[in-house]
Amino acid sequence: MPADFDRRDFLRLAGVGAGVVFASGLAGCAARAGVPDTDFHFVQLSDSHWGFNGPVVNPEAGRTLVRAVAEVNALPLQPDFIVFTGDLTHTTDDPQERRKRMREFKAIVGDLKVRDIRFLPGEHDASLDRGAAFQEFFGPTHYSFDYRGVHFIALDNVSDPAARVGDEQLAWLAKDLATLDKDAPVVVLTHRPLFDLAPQWDWATRDGDQVVAQLMPHTNVTVFYGHIHQEHHHQTGHIAHHAATSLIFPLPAPGSQPQRTPVKWDPAQPFRGLGFREVGRHGVADFALDQHGVTGA
Numbered sequence: 001m002p003a004d005f006d007r008r009d010f011l012r013l014a015g016v017g018a019g020v021v022f023a024s025g026l027a028g029c030a031a032r033a034g035v036p037d038t039d040f041h042f043v044q045l046s047d048s049h050w051g052f053n054g055p056v057v058n059p060e061a062g063r064t065l066v067r068a069v070a071e072v073n074a075l076p077l078q079p080d081f082i083v084f085t086g087d088l089t090h091t092t093d094d095p096q097e098r099r100k101r102m103r104e105f106k107a108i109v110g111d112l113k114v115r116d117i118r119f120l121p122g123e124h125d126a127s128l129d130r131g132a133a134f135q136e137f138f139g140p141t142h143y144s145f146d147y148r149g150v151h152f153i154a155l156d157n158v159s160d161p162a163a164r165v166g167d168e169q170l171a172w173l174a175k176d177l178a179t180l181d182k183d184a185p186v187v188v189l190t191h192r193p194l195f196d197l198a199p200q201w202d203w204a205t206r207d208g209d210q211v212v213a214q215l216m217p218h219t220n221v222t223v224f225y226g227h228i229h230q231e232h233h234h235q236t237g238h239i240a241h242h243a244a245t246s247l248i249f250p251l252p253a254p255g256s257q258p259q260r261t262p263v264k265w266d267p268a269q270p271f272r273g274l275g276f277r278e279v280g281r282h283g284v285a286d287f288a289l290d291q292h293g294v295t296g297a
Contacts, residue, residue: 049124051090052090057249084119102134121159128161150185157194182218187222195208195209198260272293
């Protein structure tokens with residue numbers, strides 16, 4: 001982004017969908033010591049569930065991912081990179097069908113203009129084979145990378161069917177964090193929430209408290225996740241957690257009803273509650289979160 005690009009510009013360029021949330025001074029915004037601060041933004045897409053078939057909750061299930069790709073490609077300002085935070089495909093017991101869906105998903109998102117795309121698994125992608133098929137198509141289920149002074153950590157809390165990160169990955173995380181200054185900006189990408197949002201609905205990570213404990217000494221941490229199919233914001237101490245909407249169907253508010261049944265399709269507002277998010281880092285002060293609806297023709 002140009003140096004004089006401000007949040008009003010961001011709103012004007014990106015304001016095509018649902019409400020906008022600005023989180024001034026969010027953790028994760030300070031510049032890493034010795035690294036020049038530069039603006040950038042990325043797109044988060046989540047829970048496309050390619051292969052899902054449910055006319056009551058989304059009769060357009062075979063087209064919403066294509067619509068989302070078109071929406072992202074039409075953004076006036078293209079993102080620096082794109083992340084998919086899990087449930088790329090819908091679960092199936094058939095290993096061949098699982099790979100077919102992943103192959104189809106990869107072909108569709110291959111039409112994105114942006115070539116730097118990062119993938120995380122969801123439980124629908126990975127829990128039945130501990131991520132074997134996912135790794136064949138998309139690579140490691142957890143990893144880290146640096147972008148313009150921000151350290152990104154992609155965690156896998158889905159390949160273990162017990163919804164755990166696990167000791168091996170916790171040890172890896174500890175080593176990864178040990179390389180950072182305590183005030184370095186850190187962004188964690190994950191599928192399930194790391195806190196107990198609604199454990200009865202599987203909206204939690206069983207050893208998420210251990211992940212958060214490792215993150216707490218770091219003063220600038222922000223977590224972006226999916227899984228719950230709705231926008232949600234939570235604070236654990238100084239760590240902010242932000243959930244993304246789904247590309248396939250919304251789910252009800254946490255604990256608002258006995259079962260987490262999907263919200264039914266509304267023909268009058270066919271794509272309500274569906275969309276993707278742009279996250280913009282501007283200067284040293286702001287991460288701007290802008291949620292878009294899926295509205296393509």
